[in-house]
Amino acid sequence: MTETPEGLLARLEAAGIEARTVPHPPLFTVAESRALRGDLPGLHSKNLFLRRKEGGFALAVLEEGRQLRVNELARRAGWGRVSMGSAEELRAVLGVEPGSVTPFGLVHAAPGTVRVVLDAALAEAPALVWFHPLVNTASTGLAPEALLRFLRGLGHEVTVLDLNPA
Template sequence: MTTAPTSPAAATPADLFACLDRLGVPHRTVTHPPVFTVEESQGLRGTIPGGHTKNLFLKDKRGTLFLVVALEDAVIDLKGLHRRLDAARFSFGSAELLREALGVEPGSVTPFAAINDTAGRVTVVLDEPMLAHDPLNYHPLVNTMTTAIAPGDLLRFLRHTGHEPRLVTVSDEAPARSGDSPD
């Protein structure tokens, strides 16, 4: 099953690529079978170089929404992270809330979904060590493609969408840099 943007108002991959082009952001996209988890996506490592990531859609007890983006092998301690972000305790956001806030389906969560959060409901949190990898790879709103982008261009895109990303170290363990080159 391919997961497409979920509402008529949600941006499509073509809309995203047009936005990146207008910003002058170089990007490269590879089409592949649908992947829903980090484990499933690991089969693509030989064809897609760069930093590979995971994305967590979280809601704190106060109702604040967060999108946490980190390298795929980062160990994220949600209890410690909520303290670092001065947030209440975290739980995972529901699929319905994900569709409503970011316009994507589970398995397609991505920082590119900030394009759909025109109300600014979601705080984007980037794992600072992730930004040392170039390029970084994310789904372009669907899980049948992966788009590579430079870290600085990701920041520029997020700011363009009205999201000033919070840069933090999401885990105490520094992930290995194995994502920088294909196996």
């Protein structure tokens, strides 16, 4: 069964996680997000849904300004060769549409089916971190440790990775 944004927010609340959700026009790129951000203090993300050549999928949750080649990211994460996941795979695995990729989509994925890397810049942020709540017409901010607790509570292993230049 597909989770709704309202259901996701209810799950967060039931887990005792404080979150702030702000509606906005649909956003498809980091540039659009920056232009319409308004009063959303904290760090913002860009998320990459990838297909692993050896099988399975990966999700990279990166600080929005992170500059890193996909192959370099995959090497540092230990994923082997990767390519961008298709829209159909994204819908089937994370239950979201292109432009709405979010770690919250892991509510739809069985534990162990998606390898997850969280940029240390987000994991160690002293403020809220922001993600789409399954749709790109809103942003939800929460504490980084709350995000990790929520994802791990769903049964997903999350690797925090320092992605600063080596």
